[in-house]
Amino acid sequence: MTFGQAGQWTWVHGDSACCQTAVYGTIGVFAPTNTPGAIYEACEWTDQQGKFWLLDNYDLWQYDPTINQWAWMKGPMGVMVWGVHGTKGVGSPSNYPGYREKGTATWTDNNGDLWLFGGLGMDSLNNFGYKNDLWKYDIGANEWTWVKGSNGVGVAPTFGTKGVSTLSNTPGGKFETSATWIDSNGDLWLFGGVGLDSLSSVGAWNDLWVYDIPTNEWTWISGDNFINPSAVYGTKGVPSITNKPSGRYCYNRWIENDNLWLFGGQMMGGLKLNDLWRYNISTTEWTWVSGSDTTYHPGVYGEKCIPSLTMYPSARNESRSTWTDQNGNFWLFGGIRFSSLNDLWVFNSTTTEWTWVFGDTILNPPSNHGKLLVSSPTNDPGGKNGPVGWADTLGNLWLFAGQAGSPYNDLWKFEIDPNCNGITGITEFQQNFEFQIVPNPFDQTTTVIFYLDNSEEVTIELSDLLGQQVQTLSKGDRPIGRNEVTIDTDDLSAGIYILTIRLGDYFKSEKILKTKY
Numbered sequence: 001m002t003f004g005q006a007g008q009w010t011w012v013h014g015d016s017a018c019c020q021t022a023v024y025g026t027i028g029v030f031a032p033t034n035t036p037g038a039i040y041e042a043c044e045w046t047d048q049q050g051k052f053w054l055l056d057n058y059d060l061w062q063y064d065p066t067i068n069q070w071a072w073m074k075g076p077m078g079v080m081v082w083g084v085h086g087t088k089g090v091g092s093p094s095n096y097p098g099y100r101e102k103g104t105a106t107w108t109d110n111n112g113d114l115w116l117f118g119g120l121g122m123d124s125l126n127n128f129g130y131k132n133d134l135w136k137y138d139i140g141a142n143e144w145t146w147v148k149g150s151n152g153v154g155v156a157p158t159f160g161t162k163g164v165s166t167l168s169n170t171p172g173g174k175f176e177t178s179a180t181w182i183d184s185n186g187d188l189w190l191f192g193g194v195g196l197d198s199l200s201s202v203g204a205w206n207d208l209w210v211y212d213i214p215t216n217e218w219t220w221i222s223g224d225n226f227i228n229p230s231a232v233y234g235t236k237g238v239p240s241i242t243n244k245p246s247g248r249y250c251y252n253r254w255i256e257n258d259n260l261w262l263f264g265g266q267m268m269g270g271l272k273l274n275d276l277w278r279y280n281i282s283t284t285e286w287t288w289v290s291g292s293d294t295t296y297h298p299g300v301y302g303e304k305c306i307p308s309l310t311m312y313p314s315a316r317n318e319s320r321s322t323w324t325d326q327n328g329n330f331w332l333f334g335g336i337r338f339s340s341l342n343d344l345w346v347f348n349s350t351t352t353e354w355t356w357v358f359g360d361t362i363l364n365p366p367s368n369h370g371k372l373l374v375s376s377p378t379n380d381p382g383g384k385n386g387p388v389g390w391a392d393t394l395g396n397l398w399l400f401a402g403q404a405g406s407p408y409n410d411l412w413k414f415e416i417d418p419n420c421n422g423i424t425g426i427t428e429f430q431q432n433f434e435f436q437i438v439p440n441p442f443d444q445t446t447t448v449i450f451y452l453d454n455s456e457e458v459t460i461e462l463s464d465l466l467g468q469q470v471q472t473l474s475k476g477d478r479p480i481g482r483n484e485v486t487i488d489t490d491d492l493s494a495g496i497y498i499l500t501i502r503l504g505d506y507f508k509s510e511k512i513l514k515t516k517y
Contacts (some may be wrong), residue, residue, distance in 0.1 A: 007358060007417040009379040011117055011410060012068055016369040018406035023061070029141075030069040036061050037078065038407035041320065042400070043104045043119075044388035048112040052390040052398065055116070057101050060137070063411070065392050068373075074142065079175060082122035085133070086149040091143035097135045098122060103176035103193065103250060103320065107212065110186040113138055117190065118174040121153065129153030130173030130195050134211070148216055156198045157207070159225045165217035171209045172196060176249035178320045181260050183281060187212055189260060192223075194249045194268075203227025204268045205248035208260075208279065222284060228268050231275070233293045236498045237352075237511060239285035245277050248318035252328040258282065261330065263291070266317035272337065274315040276347070291351055296337075301361055307353035307418040309498050310463070313345045321389030323397045325416060331397060333381075333389065339363040340383030340404050344414070352511065357420060358362050369410070381412050411510050423460070435501055441513035448485045450501065455480050457491040459502040470497065493517050 002041040014020070014035055022037035036042075036056045043055035052063040052186035059075030075096065083098020097116055104119030116139040121131045149155070149170060157172030177193030188211040194204055206229050208222040223229070223244060231246035251265030251273075260279040266272050274297050276290040291312045293299070299314030319335025331349040334340065343359035359365070359380070367382025381387075387402030397414040401407065435450035448460060460474040470492065474485050487499075494517050 008375045008377050008415050010375040010413045011369040012413050013411040016411040017407050020409050024072045027072050028327055030071040035071040038409045039401045040403040040407040041103055041386040042388050045106055045108045045114045046390050050393045085146040088146050091145040103178045105180045105190055107178040107180050107182050107188045118177055121176045123152045127153055132170055132173040155194050162220050165219040169218040179251050179253040179262055181255040183258050192248050197227050204249050206245050206247045233288045236288050239283050239287040243286040249496040252319055252322045253331045254324055264316050272315040272317055299358050303334055304356050307355040309353055312354045318385040321387045321399055323389050323391045325396040334384045336385040340385050342383045342485045364464045441515050443516045444490050445488050450483050452480055461500045463498045489514055
């Protein structure tokens with residue numbers, strides 16, 4: 001069995017050196033020489049036409065991937081101003097959110113409008129602090145509207161009653177709140193981040209909020225109303241109303257069929273995480289899906305382009321660049337463990353398998369820009385933290401800026417190779433072989449059912465979630481046609497295990513859940 005290339009990076013725009021200033025050109029006009037300046041933890045959106053948008057602390061930019069050009073759309077040309085709020089709820093050409101940094105929350109709604117919440121910014125007296133203002137940008141009108149929240153800084157949250165919306169509810173002033181989602185109803189979701197409590201103490205939150213656009217109301221949905229709460233992991237793979245992530249910030253997020261996904265990040269004190277969580281909007285339950293319940297876990301890398309239930313990225317934060325590809329797979333790049341990373345991973349939410357696709361296991365790997373607009377397997381953005389990402393309509397992943405000791409303004413495109421296993425989620429063996437585990441979950445015994453085209457030796461193994469083999473359940477020649485193997489786990493504790501069937505060099509795995517000891 002052979003594997004394809006993992007894919008290739010292409011440096012498409014910007015500079016290969018750090019610390020570059022912006023080239024603005026004419027406002028609203030695309031040009032080949034236009035470019036935002038070097039930026040770390042910018043704000044990003046994708047509009048309904050597939051164009052990329054960026055707020056680089058000061059100014060609003062648009063990028064058209066079909067012509068590889070930037071246009072400066074709005075803003076004070078790099079001047080740090082507190083903004084022009086205008087009248088709440090009324091759009092105006094002169095309105096502007098002002099300077100923002102450090103993980104400001106963003107969404108694109110179902111009407112194509114761009115939304116922004118919080119971040120670090122200034123008030124009218126040039127006091128610098130945590131913002132809680134919510135803004136909407138109308139692309140067609142080129143107007144910002146201050147929708148909700150204060151025009152000051154340092155506002156404490158008002159939780160109200162969990163599950164009950166009111167006009168007075170607010171998540172409070174927050175930054176590093178990059179976990180945002182928009183559900184099928186068009187509601188805006190927000191998780192955690194760093195902010196002040198009612199005693200003006202600074203900490204990390206695990207509160208989950210939803211904002212209803214028509215009613216202009218926030219609702220506290222899940223999590224705690226105090227800072228720095230601990231996680232309740234429960235059993236890996238098992239949803240529970242009592243499960244919850246810890247307070248954290250600088251994380252990754254994806255959405256799938258109204259399931260909200262959250263990966264890693266950092267707790268107060270610098271403790272980095274690599275746990276993967278799923279929140280089901282319908283059941284209001286969190287599930288710990290993958291990764292470790294410890295901090296600073298080194299990850300399990302395995303081999304590139306080979307998916308596994310026992311592999312996962314190392315603990316990290318500031319890996320804001322996340323994507324969902326055309327097959328519904330989740331992607332993440334880089335961030336900080338102890339220093340910058342350049343590893344690219346993909347997660348299949350159906351099989352719950354991670355695949356290491358590109359990059360290194362070392363810290364601070366160097367970049368290799370190669371030639372502008374020339375793809376090569378040796379091209380590499382290098383270790384970066386705080387870059388942003390977009391996915392285009394052709395299925396390519398785009399990466400912009402970030403910091404590697406100093407901030408950059410280079411723009412990269414990653415072309416996915418579908419022959420890299422884990423991206424398609426299948427191998428030759430998996431395409432031609434299926435098995436069932438009935439029942440699953442189970443108490444003591446379950447049955448594995450599979451079909452063979454040829455008589456051959458089959459091995460069935462059981463491993464724990466760390467990849468350690470627990471026992472060999474069956475090994476021997478099996479006949480052509482239907483096969484049934486009864487599995488007795490009487491001597492094993494209740495919990496989740498990984499059942500693997502091996503035929504020669506090929507294998508396929510699935511999780512099983514034993515409910516009783």
